[in-house]
Amino acid sequence: MGASDRDRWNDKWAERGSGTSHGSQLVELVGPHLPPSGRLLDIAGGGSTNSLTFARLGLDVTVCDVSDVGLIQARQRALSEDVIISTIEVDLDTDPVPLGLWDAITVANYLNRALFPALVAELAPGGILAIVIATVTNLERSEKPGRRFLLETSEILGLISPLDVIHHSEEWRSNNRHECHLIAKR
Numbered sequence: 001m002g003a004s005d006r007d008r009w010n011d012k013w014a015e016r017g018s019g020t021s022h023g024s025q026l027v028e029l030v031g032p033h034l035p036p037s038g039r040l041l042d043i044a045g046g047g048s049t050n051s052l053t054f055a056r057l058g059l060d061v062t063v064c065d066v067s068d069v070g071l072i073q074a075r076q077r078a079l080s081e082d083v084i085i086s087t088i089e090v091d092l093d094t095d096p097v098p099l100g101l102w103d104a105i106t107v108a109n110y111l112n113r114a115l116f117p118a119l120v121a122e123l124a125p126g127g128i129l130a131i132v133i134a135t136v137t138n139l140e141r142s143e144k145p146g147r148r149f150l151l152e153t154s155e156i157l158g159l160i161s162p163l164d165v166i167h168h169s170e171e172w173r174s175n176n177r178h179e180c181h182l183i184a185k186r
Contacts, residue, residue, distance in 0.1 A: 005066060005091075005093075025132055025173060025174075025175065025179070025181065026050055026106055026108040026130055026132045027050055027053045027054075029130060029132060029167070029181050029183065030104070030106060030128065030130035030183060031057070033128050033130070033166060033183050033185075034054070034057060034059065034104055034128065035059075035103050035104065035128075036057075036058055037058050037059065037060075038059060038060065038103030038104065038124075039059070039060045039062070039100065039101075039102050039103050039104075039124075040054050040059040040060065040061045040062070040102065040103065040104040040105070040106065041062050041064065041097075041098060041100065041102045041104070041105045041106070041122070042054065042061060042062065042063045042064070042106050043064060043092070043097075043105065043106065043107040043110060043115075043119070044064070044065050044066070044092070044107070044108075044109075044110035045063045045064070045065060045074070045106070045108065046063055046065030046067050046069075046070025046071045046073065046074050046087070047065075047067070047070040047073065047074075048074075048108060049077065050106065050108060051063045051074060051078070051085050052077060052078060052081055052083050052085070054104075054106070055078070055083045055084060055085050056083060059103075059104065060086075061084075061085045061086065062085070062086040062087070062088060062098060063085055063086070063087045063088070064087070064088040064089075064090045064092070064097075064098055065087070065088075065089065065090070066089070066090065066091045066092070067089075068089050071087040071088075071089055074087055075087055092112055092115055093112065096118065097115065097118040097119060097122050098122075099122065100122035100123065100124060100127075101122060101123065101124035101125075101127065102122055102123055102124060102127055103124050103126075103127050103128070104127060104128045104129075104130065105119050105122065105123060105127070105128075105129050105130070106129075106130045106131075107119070107129075107130070107131045107132070107133065108131075108132045108133075109132065109133060109134070109145075110133070111133050111148075111149050111150070111151065113159060116159040116160060119160075120160060120161075120162075120163060120186070123163070123186040124186065125186055126185065126186060127185070127186045128166075128183060128184070128185055128186075129160060129163060129182070129183070129184045129185075129186075130182070130183050131156060131160075131180065131181070131182040132179055132180070132181055133150070133151050133156070133179065133180050134149070134150050134151070134177050134178060134179050134180070135150055135151045135152070135153060135170050135178050135179065135180050136150045136151070136152055136153070137153070137170070137172075137178035138150060138177055138178040138179070140178070141176065141178075142176075142177070151170075151180050153170065154168075154170070156168070156180050156182050160182065160184050163184035163185060163186055164184060164185045164186075165182065165183075165184050166183040166184060166185055167181065167182065167183040168180070168181070168182050168183075169181050
């Protein structure tokens, strides 16, 4: 992402004060498919509360994000709720995915197409990959996020090959975003 992206995300999370006030639909999507214990990697999750929910479910959660401000806020939220998570500051445009093998990897509202082969490679046998990312159809109602951050129709299926798809849908969601929801298993 580079310094400008880090600065942009740091400014965003600093302005909001404590990240987002809610998680994405990722928790509801992946919840029934998560193992009762194991290692979960939350990609670009510093500003989200998803990691807290996953830790409460008994998973050993590591959040990676380019924003040190977002990660500080994630640690503060975890401390305030007496939940344990780990954090790693990493620029996934230039740095490798934190090494697994991970029992689950989650990605919400972050698209880096070049990252998917590494995510697939770092999944443990039987591991789950869960994704919630807006599609280009979202541009019909909103100009943000921009096209380069949106999946083309069914594009995700090629990006996560050779994983076995458990669930895949692309439609308008209750949050008024056209999103791809995917659960795949190694």
